[in-house]
Amino acid sequence: MRFGIVGGGIGGLTAALVIARRGHEVSVFERSSAFREVGAGVQISPNAGRVLHSLGLGDAFDEISVHPERMVFRRWEDDSIIRANDFDQAFADQYGMALASVARTDLIEILAQAVAAVPNINVSLASRVTHVEPGDETSTIFFADETSLPFDVVIGADGIHSVVRPSVGGVDSARFSGSVAYRALVPLDAVEDLPVDFTNRVGPDRHVVSYFIGKDRQYLNLVCISPEDTWSTESWTEPGTLDDLRERFEGWSPELLSILDRVEEPVFRWALYDREPLEQWGIGSTTLLGDACHPMLPFMAQGSCQAIEDAAILGRCLDDVDGVDGVDDVAGVVAALRRYETARQGRTAQVQTTSFMNRDLFHMPDGEMQQGRDEFLASGVAGFGPLEWVYSYDALTAAI
Numbered sequence: 001m002r003f004g005i006v007g008g009g010i011g012g013l014t015a016a017l018v019i020a021r022r023g024h025e026v027s028v029f030e031r032s033s034a035f036r037e038v039g040a041g042v043q044i045s046p047n048a049g050r051v052l053h054s055l056g057l058g059d060a061f062d063e064i065s066v067h068p069e070r071m072v073f074r075r076w077e078d079d080s081i082i083r084a085n086d087f088d089q090a091f092a093d094q095y096g097m098a099l100a101s102v103a104r105t106d107l108i109e110i111l112a113q114a115v116a117a118v119p120n121i122n123v124s125l126a127s128r129v130t131h132v133e134p135g136d137e138t139s140t141i142f143f144a145d146e147t148s149l150p151f152d153v154v155i156g157a158d159g160i161h162s163v164v165r166p167s168v169g170g171v172d173s174a175r176f177s178g179s180v181a182y183r184a185l186v187p188l189d190a191v192e193d194l195p196v197d198f199t200n201r202v203g204p205d206r207h208v209v210s211y212f213i214g215k216d217r218q219y220l221n222l223v224c225i226s227p228e229d230t231w232s233t234e235s236w237t238e239p240g241t242l243d244d245l246r247e248r249f250e251g252w253s254p255e256l257l258s259i260l261d262r263v264e265e266p267v268f269r270w271a272l273y274d275r276e277p278l279e280q281w282g283i284g285s286t287t288l289l290g291d292a293c294h295p296m297l298p299f300m301a302q303g304s305c306q307a308i309e310d311a312a313i314l315g316r317c318l319d320d321v322d323g324v325d326g327v328d329d330v331a332g333v334v335a336a337l338r339r340y341e342t343a344r345q346g347r348t349a350q351v352q353t354t355s356f357m358n359r360d361l362f363h364m365p366d367g368e369m370q371q372g373r374d375e376f377l378a379s380g381v382a383g384f385g386p387l388e389w390v391y392s393y394d395a396l397t398a399a400i
């Protein structure tokens with residue numbers, strides 16, 4: 001069968017690999033003229049890492065990964081530890097692998113290289129899709145150059161501002177979270193003294209996440225979340241200034257300010273949007289995947305991971321369609337798409353909602369509630385208990 005995938009991000013490329021392995025012809029349409037990723041780092045937890053391993057990318061993925069030694073919550077004002085958990089051997093044994101942080105460009109590169117090596121995947125760069133017309137037997141992709149192409153199945157993996165989403169009825173607007181992320185990098189030689197932690201410094205209205213990324217730990221990646229009333233510029237990323245970033249974290253711990261002093265410009269500002277969970281992901285032979293159907297705030301570090309899980313589950317749903325001796329099973333494939341959507345909607349909505357709620361959890365003003373939160377975090381559920389449901393999910397074996 002012929003599959004058309006709109007969008008060559010982490011979700012679209014993983015889906016291409018998964019589907020092509022099942023013998024289908026896959027065409028990927030990416031609007032950029034080269035595969036590239038904006039933003040610096042991304043964490044890939046075991047629930048997604050095991051999918052990448054299953055695609056034969058284990059060695060390449062390990063090579064680009066940094067494995068943080070601890071997950072540490074610190075208090076904004078004095079850097080005191082609220083809670084720390086080791087990513088130790090017991091973690092790796094429990095979840096089958098370590099948690100990884102990677103440079104997004106590295107991850108896209110290994111996916112793009114893997115895609116290029118598969119003969120039944122064809123990639124068209126600089127191909128901007130305008131919309132899709134879903135049908136029961138074929139769905140048609142329309143391009144900005146006024147051409148169009150029919151496919152047996154179309155998958156919209158084109159991110160939060162998806163043009164495919166409205167084609168299946170998702171006409172809601174993305175919602176601005178009231179926060180912006182400043183994304184910045186510090187070269188390793190300026191931060192060699194710091195532990196290899198995943199750190200979340202939480203404070204009133206703000207939090208700062210830091211972790212190492214890149215081959216041989218090239219950079220400390222910083223994501224500094226700060227309030228913003230509105231986002232008025234057209235683009236959702238724009239250059240920021242280090243002075244502005246420092247000003248927003250005035251009064252925070254000397255440890256954090258010292259890290260900010262070591263930032264290497266440029267600094268980018270990133271508007272944080274999400275959407276409410278979407279009820280209908282597909283019509284006929286068109287469906288959605290990744291941020292196109294479940295964009296979320298990055299406060300669980302799960303957006304890419306969920307897109308990767310989507311791809312794995314979609315592939316498994318298509319297994320039932322494959323055994324038709326070369327005859328295109330049109331009804332079967334449409335049923336498989338609906339099964340995929342049903343299998344994914346509950347979990348991704350839960351991750352979206354929890355990510356949204358984490359904003360309030362991380363940003364509590366000092367006071368009774370914050371003290372209660374800190375006591376709970378310090379003494380609460382052992383180990384990675386609160387994240388157990390996220391990390392233990394195995395898209396390769398989960399019931400569909």
Ligand SMILES: Cc1cc2nc3c(=O)[nH]c(=O)nc-3n(C[C@H](O)[C@H](O)[C@H](O)COP(=O)(O)OP(=O)(O)OC[C@H]3O[C@@H](n4cnc5c(N)ncnc54)[C@H](O)[C@@H]3O)c2cc1C
Nearest residue numbers: 007009010011031043129159290291298301302303304305
């Ligand atoms: C600050 C921040 C930190 C984050 N940290 C993490 C993290 O640690 N872990 C994690 O798992 N997730 C994280 N995320 C979320 C993650 O970035 C997204 O969830 C992920 O990139 C979604 O992948 P995707 O492939 O669905 O969409 P995208 O990455 O948005 O890819 C969509 C692709 O489609 C292309 N495209 C768009 N429109 C068209 C069109 N009309 N025609 C053709 N092509 C088109 C785009 O160019 C792009 O290549 C973070 C997000 C932010 C903002």
